[in-house]
Amino acid sequence: MKYKKIRNILLRYQQEHLLNHLSDLRPEEQEILLSQIDSIDFKQMENLYRQVENNLNNNTEEAVFNPLESVNWQELSNEMKDHCFELGMNLIKQGKVGVLVVAGGQGSRLGYEGPKGTYDIGLPSKKSLYQLQAERLLNLSNKANRVIPWYIMTSPENHEATVLFFELNSFFGYPQEDIFFFQQDVLPALDLNGKIVMKSPKEIYLVPNGNGCCFSALKRSGGLNDLNKRGIEWLFYYNIDNALIKVADPGFIGYSHMKGNPIASKFVEKRNPDEKVGVFGLKNGRPCVIEYTELPESMKYKQISTGQLMFNQANISVHLFHKDFIEEIADYDLPYRVARKNLNISNGNVDVFKFELFIFDLFPYADYMTSIQVIREEEFAPVKNKTGPDSPSTAKKLILDLHHKWLIQSGVPLEMIKGKSVEISPLLSYAGEGLSVELIKKYSNGLLILE
Numbered sequence: 001m002k003y004k005k006i007r008n009i010l011l012r013y014q015q016e017h018l019l020n021h022l023s024d025l026r027p028e029e030q031e032i033l034l035s036q037i038d039s040i041d042f043k044q045m046e047n048l049y050r051q052v053e054n055n056l057n058n059n060t061e062e063a064v065f066n067p068l069e070s071v072n073w074q075e076l077s078n079e080m081k082d083h084c085f086e087l088g089m090n091l092i093k094q095g096k097v098g099v100l101v102v103a104g105g106q107g108s109r110l111g112y113e114g115p116k117g118t119y120d121i122g123l124p125s126k127k128s129l130y131q132l133q134a135e136r137l138l139n140l141s142n143k144a145n146r147v148i149p150w151y152i153m154t155s156p157e158n159h160e161a162t163v164l165f166f167e168l169n170s171f172f173g174y175p176q177e178d179i180f181f182f183q184q185d186v187l188p189a190l191d192l193n194g195k196i197v198m199k200s201p202k203e204i205y206l207v208p209n210g211n212g213c214c215f216s217a218l219k220r221s222g223g224l225n226d227l228n229k230r231g232i233e234w235l236f237y238y239n240i241d242n243a244l245i246k247v248a249d250p251g252f253i254g255y256s257h258m259k260g261n262p263i264a265s266k267f268v269e270k271r272n273p274d275e276k277v278g279v280f281g282l283k284n285g286r287p288c289v290i291e292y293t294e295l296p297e298s299m300k301y302k303q304i305s306t307g308q309l310m311f312n313q314a315n316i317s318v319h320l321f322h323k324d325f326i327e328e329i330a331d332y333d334l335p336y337r338v339a340r341k342n343l344n345i346s347n348g349n350v351d352v353f354k355f356e357l358f359i360f361d362l363f364p365y366a367d368y369m370t371s372i373q374v375i376r377e378e379e380f381a382p383v384k385n386k387t388g389p390d391s392p393s394t395a396k397k398l399i400l401d402l403h404h405k406w407l408i409q410s411g412v413p414l415e416m417i418k419g420k421s422v423e424i425s426p427l428l429s430y431a432g433e434g435l436s437v438e439l440i441k442k443y444s445n446g447l448l449i450l451e
């Protein structure tokens with residue numbers, strides 16, 4: 001009965017190839033494949049393919065783009081920085097700050113099978129990205145005497161492995177009741193002719209549907225209720241793959257709170273016109289990010305009189321959202337963005353279209369947003385590629401260089417650490433504070449590693 005119904009649907013949408021190998025499968029495998037097929041919205045997939053055919057992805061052409069007003073954190077006075085920090089710390093102390101990490105992606109460029117957050121970038125301590133983040137959050141939580149709730153978005157593909165990783169590592173000392181795992185959706189990938197791609201004869205290739213689904217997924221999972229119950233006002237959003245992420249940065253939170261816009265973001269200066277980062281701007285007067293895949297050449301190289309790129313505010317995927325805004329937009333339908341990718345399947349490689357929602361397609365719903373420039377070397381160490389730029393080795397070097405700098409700034413004589421790799425546990429210092437020569441002597445290993 002189920003088979004017949006499914007077959008008819010597939011025939012209607014010309015996707016009957018999904019059943020080509022059904023008779024070769026064991027009964028339980030057949031059952032799994034049929035329910036996978038049953039969960040697909042074929043009408044939606046047909047519409048998405050039509051979108052590709054009509055090349056509707058690029059909606060940047062007719063709009064008017066302008067740079068977004070911003071402030072450089074470095075240029076604020078020390079009084080202002082202290083004031084913002086205190087404001088942010090107070091919000092954390094009052095339990096008004098939560099953190100959301102989007103960690104459901106596939107890490108295909110990195111060539112790593114497991115959840116990206118479990119990746120060890122090769123630091124002396126061998127800490128995973130998750131551990132680095134957990135410890136930074138714990139440091140702040142200890143200072144505030146209040147645990148910062150942590151919402152972790154996984155995908156069906158990596159959910160179990162993520163939770164297991166936390167369990168095996170005793171949640172890195174984080175109170176379990178303050179971690180909330182929830183899952184994003186997946187969508188099939190389509191081949192260039194619009195056919196749904198099979199990963200193997202028994203499985204459809206399902207791809208996480210992008211970070212733009214995070215608030216609807218949070219709501220569906222009960223996470224938004226949890227946020228409300230706890231009285232959280234600001235949600236600090238970030239991408240799992242930034243090894244230098246200053247999670248729940250109090251200064252940033254304080255400044256954004258003071259400005260009062262529903263969204264705030266950090267940015268760094270774009271390294272060069274071709275760097276694969278989105279850029280902030282105003283689209284027809286509303287805040288937006290134009291993704292690197294969609295930035296027209298005319299905007300990419302455009303300079304202002306000083307020679308600086310006009311659109312130079314590189315998105316490092318660090319945002320702050322006000323809870324009221326999240327509630328307002330959680331159910332909004334965002335447009336699916338199309339990307340052409342090469343996927344590895346059981347009988348080789350195949351070119352596909354994959355469909356994703358982008359978090360920053362929510363930005364134009366805010367009347368204005370706060371935009372803050374920060375220092376790249378202190379805040380942005382993306383782990384995207386296996387080797388070369390933005391890889392584990394560049395991220396590791398950025399962390400070790402920063403920790404070295406922290407010690408020097410704390411008055412530690414160069415001879416003591418010259419030529420050594422310095423790694424400071426985030427449990428010991430959140431952003432370089434509280435370090436000294438005595439500390440080096442005390443923690444020559446463990447919390448502070450010198451190699």
Ligand SMILES: CC(=O)N[C@H]1[C@@H](OP(=O)(O)O)O[C@H](CO)[C@@H](O)[C@@H]1O
Binds near residue numbers: 277289314317358
């Ligand atoms: C949809 C989305 O969030 N894209 C972000 C995100 O891209 P990735 O495709 O995940 O690398 O992170 C980049 C920073 O690491 C940022 O520049 C870009 O705009």
